[in-house]
Amino acid sequence: MHPDLSSVHWRKSTYSGGGGECIEVAPGFTGVMPVRDSKDPEGPALIFSPAAWQSFITAIRTGEFDAR
Secondary structure (H helix, E strand, C coil), X not given: CCCCCCCCCCEECCCCCCCCCCEEECCCCCCCEEEEECCXXXXXXXXXXXXHHHHHHHXXXXXXXXXX
16 A cells, blocks of 8 residues: 555654654554655655554664664
């Protein structure tokens, strides 16, 4: 599925500190989670399944991607 993203409301995390390493999501789609790079709003969006998106969020919350 490739949803029409031309008029969606993109949302950036409130945890984004303005360091330029932010992503934005377009919630509200059934069965997919569109994600894009906030620095390139006209660029491509990645489309994740709900399971893949939840795995990513869980990994962030558990510190899997933290610098060691």
